[in-house]
Amino acid sequence: MTATDPALTALAQSWCALSLLHGRIEAHIERALQAKHDLSAREYSLLDVLSRQHDGDGGHLQMKQVADAVVLSQSATTRLVTRLEDRGLLERYLCPTDRRGIYTNVTEAGLELLEGARPTNDAALREALDEAAKNPELAPLVRVVETLKAPVPA
Numbered sequence: 001m002t003a004t005d006p007a008l009t010a011l012a013q014s015w016c017a018l019s020l021l022h023g024r025i026e027a028h029i030e031r032a033l034q035a036k037h038d039l040s041a042r043e044y045s046l047l048d049v050l051s052r053q054h055d056g057d058g059g060h061l062q063m064k065q066v067a068d069a070v071v072l073s074q075s076a077t078t079r080l081v082t083r084l085e086d087r088g089l090l091e092r093y094l095c096p097t098d099r100r101g102i103y104t105n106v107t108e109a110g111l112e113l114l115e116g117a118r119p120t121n122d123a124a125l126r127e128a129l130d131e132a133a134k135n136p137e138l139a140p141l142v143r144v145v146e147t148l149k150a151p152v153p154a
Helices: 006-037 041-051 063-070 074-086 108-132 139-147
Strands: 090-094 102-106
Touching (some): 006 108, 063 074, 102 108, 108 139
């Protein structure tokens, strides 16, 4: 294959369309969450991921797992956790069985904010997808997103 190969060009165009769709959705959600809840999309995502933890086996996520779930580096995730902890939305504590491990839990205030923000997030997502569906280049991707099933946690 060469750099001017039609298959590579089509692949690059598809990637650009996917990137454009993601960017538009994220920006729309970001504006809505900031305006109504003083919460960024990353903060919302982190609160959402951490709120799904449980006390059973494998119920608490290590920082690397959290970073992977919110698509950030470990250092950026740690800074984000610190900001939310400073706002009283998260709390950290030592793992009772491994003193090297640190767990992060969502506080009651964090859970309340998350529950209040969830309808805003969902409505903004729907609005962004509806708007993107009007664009012929993005409409096929919107249809794919709408038909995907959420993965079942292991």
